[in-house]
Amino acid sequence: MSRVRTSATIARSPAEVFAYVTTPRTWPAWQQWTLGTIGDTHHSLDVAERFTEQYVMGGRRGGREWFVRERDPERRWTIEMHPQGGGSGTLTYEFSADGAGTLVECEFEYDMPNVALRVFDALVMRRRVEAEAAEGMRRLKERLESAEPALGRA
Numbered sequence: 001m002s003r004v005r006t007s008a009t010i011a012r013s014p015a016e017v018f019a020y021v022t023t024p025r026t027w028p029a030w031q032q033w034t035l036g037t038i039g040d041t042h043h044s045l046d047v048a049e050r051f052t053e054q055y056v057m058g059g060r061r062g063g064r065e066w067f068v069r070e071r072d073p074e075r076r077w078t079i080e081m082h083p084q085g086g087g088s089g090t091l092t093y094e095f096s097a098d099g100a101g102t103l104v105e106c107e108f109e110y111d112m113p114n115v116a117l118r119v120f121d122a123l124v125m126r127r128r129v130e131a132e133a134a135e136g137m138r139r140l141k142e143r144l145e146s147a148e149p150a151l152g153r154a
Contacts, residue, residue: 002121004108004130006137011101012144014074018095019044020144021104022077024051024066030139033057033132045079047071053081057132058125066091086113104140108133 010017020026024041027034039051045068054063064083069090071077078092089110096103108129112118 001109001111002126002129004126004133005106006133007103007105008137008141009098009101009103010141010144014095014097014102017102017104017144018074018077018093021093021095021140022071024053027053030143031136032139033136045071058121058128060125064089081110087111087117104137106133106137 022044024037024039024045028036033055035054035056037051037053040049041051045051047068047070049068050065052063052065055061062084064081066079066081069078069080070092074095076092076094078090081089081091083089087110089108092107094105096105112121
């Protein structure tokens with residue numbers, strides 16, 4: 001199992017950041033690996049809701065289904081994914097007030113579907129995923145601090 005962690009402090013309230021991050025239609029605007037989302041993605045998703053993401057991550061292109069496993073408004077959101085071709089992963093966002101803003105902590109855990117891809121991940125892909133995740137967090141901060149985002153319900 002590979003694990004990638006990122007974080008940022010964003011000058012917005014936990015409610016605003018939570019609503020934005022948990023609304024998948026916003027992902028292409030800040031997460032460069034998201035090409036698009038399919039399904040009812042125009043609101044902050046609740047437990048048991050699903051959507052599909054088309055992505056390019058670490059040099060791999062594909063689709064993956066996400067399932068919301070946990071939702072604690074303004075505090076924590078956990079989703080599970082199952083990509084085409086196998087493997088699995090969990091993405092957890094934690095939100096906490098930090099001065100006049102919000103500390104967002106993200107942990108992405110994933111498992112590759114076979115030994116060859118696990119080796120490729122260890123040698124090449126994980127570094128790419130770490131860099132892409134850090135860039136996504138930087139873009140999220142920039143986007144939320146520079147413009148009035150369209151927010152879903154919290």
